Amino acid sequence: MLEVLARVDEAGLTELAADAGLPKTTAHRLLEQLVAVGGVERSAGRYRIGGTIVRLGHSWTSHRVLGRAAALPLRHLAGWTGATVALVAPVHGRMVIVNGLSGAADAAFSHRQGMVLPPGNAAEVVMAAAAPPAPPPPGQLPSEWEERLRAAREHGAAVHRWGDDVVLSCVAAPVRTRTGKVVAAIGTTMPDSHRLATVTAATRRAALLASANLARLPEARRL
Structure with a gap:
């Protein structure tokens, strides 16, 4: 899921699930888990790479x-x-x-x-x-x-x-x-x-x- 987000920068659940080849329910569960730890940010129903991932990569x-x-x-x-x-x-x-x-x-x-x-x-x-x-x-x-x-x-x-x-x-x-x-x-x-x-x-x-x-x-x- 993170690889898909890295490619598209920002997208909604339907697009991300399709790109990752996952059911929407599975994609939503994974995304919400990533949101909870700061790995993904959610805004107005769209998702993008979160600050935690950026900081870890930058380190x-x-x-x-x-x-x-x-x-x-x-x-x-x-x-x-x-x-x-x-x-x-x-x-x-x-x-x-x-x-x-x-x-x-x-x-x-x-x-x-x-x-x-x-x-x-x-x-x-x-x-x-x-x-x-x-x-x-x-x-x-x-x-x-x-x-x-x-x-x-x-x-x-x-x-x-x-x-x-x-x-x-x-x-x-x-x-x-x-x-x-x-x-x-x-x-x-x-x-x-x-x-x-x-x-x-x-x-x-x-x-x-x-x-x-x-x-x-x-x-x-x-x-």
Whole structure:
């Protein structure tokens, strides 16, 4: 049930039960048990991941280290761009927001701590570009995926545009350990692409600063 909520962000009982392949009575019982311990929040008949799960995930040592390294670069990036910014890291093969700061894209897409990003996002491109070859995510043709990886390697950042009513542009740049391993990404999301070049440059700088901070932290040796 938590995996379903992580994918859809927020939904009602009927949708969650169908996605989880459970009877509504079973889904309701599980959800109410999770609500009771703070693992799920309920509002107006809809459910979403609760604060307890977010705090437990955030307490994971590697995420704490990444958060420390990226905290100041994220604040500077948010202040300079006015955009929504986030530190994103992989958890069990999915890209998850470790830290997020509010900005211009919040009304269309909230970058809440603990949120799982959809497949094919810019942060996933950045991670995949530095990893051994692997199949593309669902909905992405192999040729298109390889072109996105090539562009990320060439430019040191990845760009992803999506949305229906509001088109969002997201730029992600890699955060590296002192050995050069890519362990996370800093992303900047905005509801337009007019400043894409300058925002891309600023996002790369923030990721470089976070990487430099990470290299100075003794705990980062375990990453």
